[in-house]
Amino acid sequence: DAGVTQSPTHLIKTRGQHVTLRCSPISGHKSVSWYQQVLGQGPQFIFQYYEKEERGRGNFPDRFSARQFPNYSSELNVNALLLGDSALYLCASSLAGKNTEAFFGQGTRLTVV
Amino acid sequence: GESVGLHLPTLSVQEGDNSIINCAYSNSASDYFIWYKQESGKGPQFIIDIRSNMDKRQGQRVTVLLNKTVKHLSLQIAATQPGDSAVYFCAENPDTGRRALTFGSGTRLQVQP
Numbered sequence: 091d092a093g094v095t096q097s098p099t100h101l102i103k104t105r106g107q108h109v110t111l112r113c114s115p116i117s118g119h120k121s122v123s124w125y126q127q128v129l130g131q132g133p134q135f136i137f138q139y140y141e142k143e144e145r146g147r148g149n150f151p152d153r154f155s156a157r158q159f160p161n162y163s164s165e166l167n168v169n170a171l172l173l174g175d176s177a178l179y180l181c182a183s184s185l186a187g188k189n190t191e192a193f194f195g196q197g198t199r200l201t202v203v
Numbered sequence: 204g205e206s207v208g209l210h211l212p213t214l215s216v217q218e219g220d221n222s223i224i225n226c227a228y229s230n231s232a233s234d235y236f237i238w239y240k241q242e243s244g245k246g247p248q249f250i251i252d253i254r255s256n257m258d259k260r261q262g263q264r265v266t267v268l269l270n271k272t273v274k275h276l277s278l279q280i281a282a283t284q285p286g287d288s289a290v291y292f293c294a295e296n297p298d299t300g301r302r303a304l305t306f307g308s309g310t311r312l313q314v315q316p
Contacts, residue, residue, distance in 0.1 A: 094246075123303070123304075125304075125306075130308075131308055131309075132292050132294075132306030132307050132308050132309055133247065133292075133304075133306050134306070135303035135304060135305070138303060146303050148303060178246075180246050180247070182304075191237070191249055191252060192237065192249070192304060193249055194239075194246035194247045194248070194249075195246050196245055196246045197245075197246045
């Protein structure tokens with residue numbers, strides 16, 4: 091069975107550009123969450139979507155946005171990239187939104203230069 | 204506030220010994236906890252979870268203990284193997300309605316052969 095898949099695996103962008111990261115959850119999972127992990131730290135929550143609706147948002151600027159599609163895949167968009175946005179972006183999927191096992195993908199390594 | 208902390212940033216053990224990784228949490232409203240293992244360049248891997256109505260849960264070679272009185276969580280790994288070397292994160296799900304996991308900064312486990 092396929093786990094959580096994210097694309098691309100690596101990405102280099104220039105300051106001020108826009109980026110779109112993609113995530114496909116485990117088959118049957120309806121909840122997708124996005125996390126940002128800066129080197130040497132634990133993941134920080136960005137968004138959660140369940141049944142195509144936003145169910146939670148972390149302390150990130152409005153430059154960060156996301157959406158979930160009818161097939162439960164998801165996109166994370168970041169506008170006006172800053173050097174500080176360089177991080178590993180992780181997607182997690184779960185059956186339901188809360189208090190259920192959350193499984194992570196391999197992440198997208200974003201480098202902003 | 205919401206925070207998950209770890210007592211030791213690095214733990215070094217001999218192969219075959221038992222390992223204990225500790226975690227303190229500050230949000231008494233948290234009702235769900237997960238331990239993750241993260242190897243270099245990979246996303247966090249689900250190890251074991253526990254709900255707040257339990258104080259102990261066992262998996263294959265791993266045991267999680269929850270002490271709600273002192274807000275402490277621990278992960279015990281039996282007969283530690285070189286493949287267990289990684290960074291371990293505890294994560295809590297505070298009942299804030301955000302449906303987000305709050306991660307600590309992690310403990311690096313080094314297994315000496």
